[in-house]
Amino acid sequence: MADKGSTQRVVIIGAGFAGIEVARGLGKAGVPVTLIDRQNYHLFQPLLYQVATAALSPGDIAEPIRKMLRRYRSVEVVLGDITGIDREARTVALADGTMIAYDWLVLATGSMHSYFGHDDWSVSAPGLKTIEDARRIRSRLLLAFEEAEMSRDPAEQKRLMTIAVIGGGPTGVELAGSIAELARYTLAKDFHRIHAEATTVLLLEAGDRILNAFPASLAAYAQRKLERLGVTVRVRAAVERVTDRSILLAGEEIGVGFTIWAAGVSASGLGRLLGVPTDRAGRIAVNGDLSVPQLQNTYVLGDLAVCKDEHGNPLPGLAQVAKQEGQYLGRALARRIREGLSPPPFRFRNRGNTAIIGRHAAVFDFGWWQLRGWIAWVFWALIHVYLLSGFEHRLLVAVQWLWRYLTYERGARLIVEQPKRESG
């Protein structure tokens, strides 16, 4: 362990991919850290869509923060909601009245959904960011099929069995593919009256094509694969209105059983507490070392930050960016506090951008190289099992995936939070 005499405390807000890595790096160096999060677990968000589509349980992709950091005696974990940051006094205020003093502040609170000014749509079309979101989406999805089975009206059944996913990025693609597979392979066997395999999954993208962060050839491949699964992909399809029972698209009203929002994110509101300018998405532009211009001892990273690469292009809001930033900052901050050294700026190394479409179909973009199809799908599964935190999670997820691959079953088909159902 390094010098124990240091009394400089680092307060990290947010235990996502970025925050947890900063805490690890500082913990290894023995730097006193307080890590604050509103949840007691770290969530592996890349697999959240599998919870929303009944393939995994929430516990499979959530790891207690205390367990992840338990070996670092200098790291303290606090469960709490931040209500204020006092830059003069260098304190953070929690909702329960606690004040926590810092010498260095690290903000990594990530992003949330953005409805581009249509916040009222959030009730009818929930987004997917938290475990509660995933559980709500899973329940509403399964309830739509229950209601269709009960209905005697073919038009109503058709409406209920039309699921819309708004947004053609990786999350939208993964949700649409997974819902189509759930309906076709699993629910089709469960229901006797309705033909769940005839479910309409609409994937709606306002731009010219889906997966616009990927090369056009991979996007075209993904669209073909989705269509083969029964997903209706519509591009240049900007949604004009969303209700519980319909969406309005280029003046056309389409009846839907349920809509999921995967179109936009904005940075978490916590950035505003810092009192510095943010961009339109609520993000804070940072220096090359992830520090905030004009502020002392304050760093922002992950989805909350806009960090530019060596060509001046902003880095995307990806888990691997957040994780690498966290690893960099953990090491850099430890050296700065311990040795007073200024670190070289952060450099992102692209480990490959990926999206999964369904069984035997995934895409990888490594920049200089692309991969798709069966091999990409196996590769995707191996990487995601490897990236999960904790051997138990890896084992459980691998067992469940293998089981699902062999049987087409999905174990976690629970309707747990019953929203108010429309009568009939």
Place this chain on the structure above:
Amino acid sequence: MADKGSTQRVVIIGAGFAGIEVARGLGKAGVPVTLIDRQNYHLFQPLLYQVATAALSPGDIAEPIRKMLRRYRSVEVVLGDITGIDREARTVALADGTMIAYDWLVLATGSMHSYFGHDDWSVSAPGLKTIEDARRIRSRLLLAFEEAEMSRDPAEQKRLMTIAVIGGGPTGVELAGSIAELARYTLAKDFHRIHAEATTVLLLEAGDRILNAFPASLAAYAQRKLERLGVTVRVRAAVERVTDRSILLAGEEIGVGFTIWAAGVSASGLGRLLGVPTDRAGRIAVNGDLSVPQLQNTYVLGDLAVCKDEHGNPLPGLAQVAKQEGQYLGRALARRIREGLSPPPFRFRNRGNTAIIGRHAAVFDFGWWQLRGWIAWVFWALIHVYLLSGFEHRLLVAVQWLWRYLTYERGARLIVEQPKRESG
């Protein structure tokens, strides 16, 4: 398959151990069945305490009802809340206005908590019957430790780290043992400031001893084992008042972090809809063939029924009783409907009454034979894995138990529904 011409429909309300078996028996015979439940899953309640104590995920012990009954084409599954039973018209009304006609009615809606006239205690001391209950208990339990870690007041820490379990039956014993192990083996490593291994778990029983349905020698063994785990067992301890922060016991106020109610159950309120007399616990006395006296074509079974054995003693409210009753009624009703035959009365075969205390410690009572200790514990685990519905659940639970046995870890330590926390 048997005669398809029958138009006699059996409506079963409740998909617990009893209801699901009736549906299976009738489904095998091709009798038209409508099975109604307010959940879309069948819950394996004997392991619910493991969800409440962060050892398993809800999805591990819940199986979709549709999946369990999917092979029986004559069985229809309906998700709905019953609001009325019209005995004259032979219809059941659902909350969404649907009316379902029956020729034969089977009621198997089980039991819920009873606070013996102190329903206001339910907020401070939740009981354990549903997945929502288990999730709530898990969150409140883990939150008590989070708050203790934040507190700077030793008295307050001691209060928060005192967990009371009211009721010394199998559920109370299993909860107390599991909480003591969670604190001592798992949480003790997670928290740096508090000493979670010093947690006080109070097991409070109003009667003369715990496990009063078991022989005294097994109860004494269980108490010794619990005490070795650090559980404080108090018998003849009738709780006089319960609040969020304390319990009153023989005039003594004991500060607690959280209280769990495992003291009493009463039959589900649905029995009253039948309009027949019930006992004090809301149960309906049934004939030897599980039919309801004075009612035609109506059967009640499981925890909702009082069925007497050949010596005139009422059968206990156990999963194995409900399951055997369901198996009996499924066969008997199929024969009655198909062939007009009156079946011989139901006879219960005791498969062994069991409770688990903790690692290497469980008790079995087979009536003529008792078993305890390490062998009983292995036996308990094997039986419960075997009884779970579905190979995937068996595999996942077995893997998690093995993992927990080897590492003392519990994967599902999620605080997901945060109740309002007291400030400070």
